[in-house]
Amino acid sequence: MQTSFTLAQLADPHMTASEKILRACVHCGFCTATCPTYVLDGNELDSPRGRIYLIKDMLEADRPATAEVARHIDRCLSCLACMTTCPSGVHYMHLVDHARVRIEDTYRRPLTERLLRATLAKVMPYPRRFGLALIAALAAKPLAPLLAALGLKRLAAILHLTPRRLPHRPRAPQTFPAVGDRKGRVALLSGCVNDVLAPQINAAAIRVLTRHGIEVVLAEGAGCCGSLVHHLGREREALAQARANIDAWTATAGLDAILITASGCGTTVKDYGFMLRTDPAYAKRAARVASLAKDIAEYLAGLPLKPDQNAPGLAVAYHSACSLQHGQRVTRQPKELLARLGFVVKDVADGHLCCGSAGTYNILQPDIARRLRDRKVGTIERLRADVIAAGNIGCMTQIAAGTELPAVHTVELIDWATGGPCPPTLREYGAHAALRPHVAAG
Ligand code: SF4
Ligand code: SF4
Numbered sequence: 001m002q003t004s005f006t007l008a009q010l011a012d013p014h015m016t017a018s019e020k021i022l023r024a025c026v027h028c029g030f031c032t033a034t035c036p037t038y039v040l041d042g043n044e045l046d047s048p049r050g051r052i053y054l055i056k057d058m059l060e061a062d063r064p065a066t067a068e069v070a071r072h073i074d075r076c077l078s079c080l081a082c083m084t085t086c087p088s089g090v091h092y093m094h095l096v097d098h099a100r101v102r103i104e105d106t107y108r109r110p111l112t113e114r115l116l117r118a119t120l121a122k123v124m125p126y127p128r129r130f131g132l133a134l135i136a137a138l139a140a141k142p143l144a145p146l147l148a149a150l151g152l153k154r155l156a157a158i159l160h161l162t163p164r165r166l167p168h169r170p171r172a173p174q175t176f177p178a179v180g181d182r183k184g185r186v187a188l189l190s191g192c193v194n195d196v197l198a199p200q201i202n203a204a205a206i207r208v209l210t211r212h213g214i215e216v217v218l219a220e221g222a223g224c225c226g227s228l229v230h231h232l233g234r235e236r237e238a239l240a241q242a243r244a245n246i247d248a249w250t251a252t253a254g255l256d257a258i259l260i261t262a263s264g265c266g267t268t269v270k271d272y273g274f275m276l277r278t279d280p281a282y283a284k285r286a287a288r289v290a291s292l293a294k295d296i297a298e299y300l301a302g303l304p305l306k307p308d309q310n311a312p313g314l315a316v317a318y319h320s321a322c323s324l325q326h327g328q329r330v331t332r333q334p335k336e337l338l339a340r341l342g343f344v345v346k347d348v349a350d351g352h353l354c355c356g357s358a359g360t361y362n363i364l365q366p367d368i369a370r371r372l373r374d375r376k377v378g379t380i381e382r383l384r385a386d387v388i389a390a391g392n393i394g395c396m397t398q399i400a401a402g403t404e405l406p407a408v409h410t411v412e413l414i415d416w417a418t419g420g421p422c423p424p425t426l427r428e429y430g431a432h433a434a435l436r437p438h439v440a441a442g
Contacts, residue, residue, distance in 0.1 A: 185217065356371070
């Protein structure tokens with residue numbers, strides 16, 4: 001694509017990066033076929049190519065974002081299916097990230113939207129605040145249908161997504177020693193939402209790792225990866241959260257890897273090198289941290305996992321989170337691990353399409369998110385599997401809100417099959433006939 005940025009504009013490194021991305025696009029439109037928002041409504045402006053044009057126009061003309069640009073970029077899930085499809089290697093992720101910052105800096109949203117976005121940014125990345133908010137949401141959960149009927153769809157979406165259990169306290173920084181000879185040492189990102197909503201995920205990861213000789217460190221000072229605010233265009237906050245993690249992990253000696261159990265976070269941590277490339281104090285360390293970052297399944301695939309004799313052998317509908325398959329290109333490992341441990345892995349049709357979770361998307365764009373979720377749940381339920389597995393808490397929460405089937409993290413099944421306990425979600429679901437004997441045995 002031809003561009004016409006001035007030299008003055010190109011003095012800005014963000015603009016240079018975006019110009020390079022824009023020039024790589026050849027307008028072929030292949031990406032439209034796999035874009036969930038285009039697939040739903042067929043509007044070119046809600047396709048990757050349409051969004052690329054809108055962004056080009058806004059950046060080239062050096063104009064503030066308009067309501068139209070904000071509307072179509074806000075509808076983008078940042079699922080990155082377009083990046084997997086694009087034959088020209090267009091790095092849409094960096095382009096849309098730049099556009100979101102530009103929108104945040106130059107476009108004044110309606111008051112209610114500003115308040116909601118600010119609340120999400122000031123609550124979700126902080127586990128204690130998020131825990132308190134969850135308690136309030138749990139108490140108000142019965143009001144969800146009323147709020148929806150009153151047209152307060154975003155509030156209704158928050159309540160609908162709130163799980164029916166009390167939040168947990170985040171784990172304190174600590175080290176979990178390896179069982180037997182130490183074969184490795186890794187940091188594990190506790191994250192923000194993950195440990196409050198579903199502490200069993202990191203607990204399972206810690207058990208599998210330590211059982212196989214890997215010491216696990218929850219580093220002092222590490223917290224939210226920054227992706228929640230990053231996707232809201234709040235760059236300053238996102239970079240501050242990234243820097244805090246980089247400080248925490250680079251102060252931890254002898255790490256072989258930095259492991260992440262929420263793939264949405266993993267995609268962002270792997271991008272720290274790019275996000276902080278212009279910060280002389282952090283660029284090098286950010287690149288090092290990014291190179292050490294691995295999804296938990298990616299790391300476990302390199303370990304000689306020992307299956308337990310009582311591997312449960314359930315049929316698993318594996319939902320490939322967008323951030324894992326498109327953002328990190330980790331596709332084989334989770335399925336191969338599950339199959340190797342005795343599960344029957346079933347691929348979900350149209351698996352490249354997002355479930356509608358996408359960070360805070362299911363709160364900010366509840367209608368599109370619900371349509372995508374219903375579509376995803378339909379394809380999953382047709383598989384008649386015993387359990388749904390995913391590598392991202394956002395997808396698990398989103399999908400679980402639309403089905404009776406239990407949704408667990410892949411690492412919970414891996415833990416169970418290598419000698420750990422039955423995942424609590426499966427235990428609660430144990431009344432299901434197909435699961436009863438396995439759960440009882442687990
Ligand atoms: S597939 Fe790639 S090159 Fe083609 S229109 Fe989409 S982003 Fe541009
Ligand atoms: S990131 Fe996803 S929703 Fe956004 S343009 Fe690409 S395919 Fe479409």
